[in-house]
Amino acid sequence: MGHKSFTLVLFMAGLFSAQAYPTSTTVVGETVLLNGQSYKVPKYWAGKRIDISKQPKPATLRALPSQLTLNKSRIYVTQKTKQALIKMVNQAKQDGVVLSVDSGFRSEQYQKKILEKYLKQNMDYLGLLQVVAPPGYSQHMLGNCVDFVPSELDFSKSSQYAWLKTNASKFGFIESYSEDNKVGINWEPWHWQFKSVNATASTDPPPINSQPSFRAFKKGS
Numbered sequence: 473m474g475h476k477s478f479t480l481v482l483f484m485a486g487l488f489s490a491q492a493y494p495t496s497t498t499v500v501g502e503t504v505l506l507n508g509q510s511y512k513v514p515k516y517w518a519g520k521r522i523d524i525s526k527q528p529k530p531a532t533l534r535a536l537p538s539q540l541t542l543n544k545s546r547i548y549v550t551q552k553t554k555q556a557l558i559k560m561v562n563q564a565k566q567d568g569v570v571l572s573v574d575s576g577f578r579s580e581q582y583q584k585k586i587l588e589k590y591l592k593q594n595m596d597y598l599g600l601l602q603v604v605a606p607p608g609y610s611q612h613m614l615g616n617c618v619d620f621v622p623s624e625l626d627f628s629k630s631s632q633y634a635w636l637k638t639n640a641s642k643f644g645f646i647e648s649y650s651e652d653n654k655v656g657i658n659w660e661p662w663h664w665q666f667k668s669v670n671a672t673a674s675t676d677p678p679p680i681n682s683q684p685s686f687r688a689f690k691k692g693s
Contacts, residue, residue, distance in 0.1 A: 504606045507588050511597055513606055516656030521608050524580065528615040533577055542574035542621050549576040550615040553666040557618060560643035569635040575619035578612040602658055611648060616666040628661035636664065644668050 502513035502521070513521075534554045538544040540561055549557065553576075561571045584607035590600055611617045620632060627633050628651070640646065646667055649660040 504584075504587075504608065506584065506597075506607075507591055511606075513609075514598060514601055517601070517606055517609050522580075522610070522613050524608070527579065527613045528577070533615055536573060536576065540571075540573055542572050545574065547573055547576040547618075548615070549618065550666075553616045553618070556644045556666050560640065560645065563639065563643070564632075564635055567635060567639075569631055571632055571636075572621040573618045574621050574623055575612065576617070577615040578610060580608045580610075580613055583607040583610050583612070611663070611665055614665075617648070618664055618666075620662045620664065623662040625659065625661065628659070633661050640664060 502518050503510045504513060505511075528550055532550065533548040534551050536547045536549060536554060536557065538546075540558070541547045557573070564571045583605060587597075587600060587604060587607065590604075591597060605611075620627060620636075622630075636645070636647070644666050645664045647661065648663055648665045649655065649657045651659045651661075653659070
């Protein structure tokens, strides 16, 4: 999702307003530091911070082939994720479905810059967290997640999504945050995580160190 489309999503969802989210969403204890100010972590993210040691070292990440990415962007994932993704995309193409990626690895620092940027534009913190993971809580830190185009709710109506629902597990990918997930995270039909071959999607809360995402802007996501 680009800058303009992300802003539109927030506007349409009413997330500029403090009335756009439940009033009992925060817990005492976990905080994140943004623009020099401490913010409480909402309960649906609490206890789910990713261990920084799980973040792959930059040297171990691999760029996806440019023909697989939106606008031929440089997008990085782990080696195993890249190999599995290429196989899946090739099979989808044989089946008449074109899969394109617009986000992969994002560091904790990058995630922090995303939120700080929009907070400076006077956007509401808890409203933003309806669509953006707090820094340190995004699955994208793990390097094994991708967002497919278009990375918005309408993706759920696409032939790409239908194909992924039927075939992605054969290549080791799961839909991290399905429509009926029990984690409390908004549905992200575009967001898929590589786990292992013959992976099975689950609506149970994922383990700590494996948490959701917010896609990268092209960029500034």
